[in-house]
Amino acid sequence: MDAMTIYQNMYDRTDAELEGMSAFELGYPMPVERGGRKLERAFVLGSNCGDSRPYAWLEADAQTGEVLRYVWCAQEDIVDGVPIDAVIDRTLSEEIDVFDFLGLRAQLLAAYEDVRKGGDIGAYAALFARIVPKGLLPYYKGLAPDFYARLEAAGVQ
Amino acid sequence: MSFLEKMDQNMEQADAAKKSPFEEIMRSLERPAGREIIGPVNEKVELLPITELKNIPDCPNAITRGNPFKLSELVDYKQGDAIWTVQGNCGLVSSRNLLALSGKRQVSEAFITKYAIEKNLCANAPFMPASERGGTTKETREVLLRELGLKVQNWESGDPTVDKNRIANALDQGYRGIMSINCGVLWNKPQFLSTTADGRLRSNHVITLLSAVRDGSTGEVKGFFICDSGTGEKCRYVTADLLMKSFNARNAVVQMTTKPMKGVNA
Numbered sequence: 398m399d400a401m402t403i404y405q406n407m408y409d410r411t412d413a414e415l416e417g418m419s420a421f422e423l424g425y426p427m428p429v430e431r432g433g434r435k436l437e438r439a440f441v442l443g444s445n446c447g448d449s450r451p452y453a454w455l456e457a458d459a460q461t462g463e464v465l466r467y468v469w470c471a472q473e474d475i476v477d478g479v480p481i482d483a484v485i486d487r488t489l490s491e492e493i494d495v496f497d498f499l500g501l502r503a504q505l506l507a508a509y510e511d512v513r514k515g516g517d518i519g520a521y522a523a524l525f526a527r528i529v530p531k532g533l534l535p536y537y538k539g540l541a542p543d544f545y546a547r548l549e550a551a552g553v554q
Numbered sequence: 555m556s557f558l559e560k561m562d563q564n565m566e567q568a569d570a571a572k573k574s575p576f577e578e579i580m581r582s583l584e585r586p587a588g589r590e591i592i593g594p595v596n597e598k599v600e601l602l603p604i605t606e607l608k609n610i611p612d613c614p615n616a617i618t619r620g621n622p623f624k625l626s627e628l629v630d631y632k633q634g635d636a637i638w639t640v641q642g643n644c645g646l647v648s649s650r651n652l653l654a655l656s657g658k659r660q661v662s663e664a665f666i667t668k669y670a671i672e673k674n675l676c677a678n679a680p681f682m683p684a685s686e687r688g689g690t691t692k693e694t695r696e697v698l699l700r701e702l703g704l705k706v707q708n709w710e711s712g713d714p715t716v717d718k719n720r721i722a723n724a725l726d727q728g729y730r731g732i733m734s735i736n737c738g739v740l741w742n743k744p745q746f747l748s749t750t751a752d753g754r755l756r757s758n759h760v761i762t763l764l765s766a767v768r769d770g771s772t773g774e775v776k777g778f779f780i781c782d783s784g785t786g787e788k789c790r791y792v793t794a795d796l797l798m799k800s801f802n803a804r805n806a807v808v809q810m811t812t813k814p815m816k817g818v819n820a
Contacts (some may be wrong), residue, residue, distance in 0.1 A: 409751075414679075418689045418690060418691055419686050419689035423751065444738070444746055445746055445748065446644075446784070448745070449685040452681070470681075471681040482683045482684055489745065495738050495742055495744050498744035498747065499747070499749070502749070503753050
């Protein structure tokens with residue numbers, strides 16, 4: 398199944414878990430493989446109240462798109478030793494106008510689909526480095542260590 | 555004492571408080587000779603008195619109706635400082651402000667937050683961080699306000715009749731309103747964007763509307779004064795263009811009183 402459909406399923410599930418009452422943003426999807434099964438993961442973070450860290454994450458089947466798990470970080474975290482109310486640095490490394498950012502975000506998701514189909518990771522990694530704040534990198538690494546290693550090899554630091 | 559009994563007690567105290575400093579402020583805002591009548595013959599509209607403004611960017615002849623600076627003395631402009639486990643309560647603080655600006659109730663952030671939690675009218679899942687607790691929807695805000703004595707009408711983003719002119723016209727007449735918007739756009743900070751999966755903006759913050767700013771020569775709506783509890787600005791000028799861009803988001807809505815609220819800034 399294509400990444401966008403899976404991402405949409407994750408979004409709908411998060412909205413349902415939060416009863417539509419919380420403003421949230423989904424991190425970008427990341428692939429993982431567990432026991433030979435291909436999965437997609439994304440974390441959930443707040444979007445309106447300071448530089449808060451991710452507080453939940455989801456896991457979906459990459460073949461069917463079904464969301465398998467919605468997990469609160471307070472119960473099962475993706476990083477070690479960071480309090481759930483911790484403040485992290487979520488400023489971008491460069492100033493980007495919000496509407497330009499939305500365009501880059503769309504490009505990133507399209508590039509991710511290419512990577513899933515076996516395309517080169519370079520374009521994706523370059524966009525990822527531009528629009529992902531450094532403070533969130535450990536969370537992406539915790540979410541999908543193997544894929545993150547590929548990003549590091551492609552220049553994401 | 556039950557929660558509702560405490561609420562009643564709070565209401566009584568608030569009513570008593572209204573008769574002293576709060577009412578005094580309201581009286582001080584009144585200008586007896588300042589009203590005028592405009593509009594179609596069959597729809598007489600009373601407007602608030604004009605206040606001339608200085609230092610409005612790109613608008614040397616700026617005016618507003620009512621006095622947003624005095625009005626802003628009635629608002630709570632900092633969210634999340636009453637109950638430390640609930641900090642994402644912009645919608646609750648804005649609702650509290652709407653009650654105050656409407657002359658209905660003077661309730662505290664702590665009171666309205668506890669009330670919303672008690673009635674399950676805000677986000678409060680046990681594993682949520684404090685920054686995400688207190689979130690609301692337009693529906694829960696509408697219920698909350700109604701239960702606290704104030705009816706509102708919902709003007710949805712995407713409705714072509716909801717534009718800067720309609721909002722400004724209402725504020726000019728003394729209607730009071732709050733507005734849910736996308737704060738990433740309002741603050742021009744991508745890290746505060748909230749988007750749907752396919753990249754459309756989503757409402758993620760609520761602000762309090764104080765007044766509209768017009769070019770005094772042409773009547774064109776140039777901007778608005780708002781209270782933003784997310785940034786702690788109690789009377790910020792924002793251009794109409796920027797505010798309406800931030801309003802162009804899924805679930806964004808203006809929640810306006812159903813009638814002009816006479817007595818406050820009238």
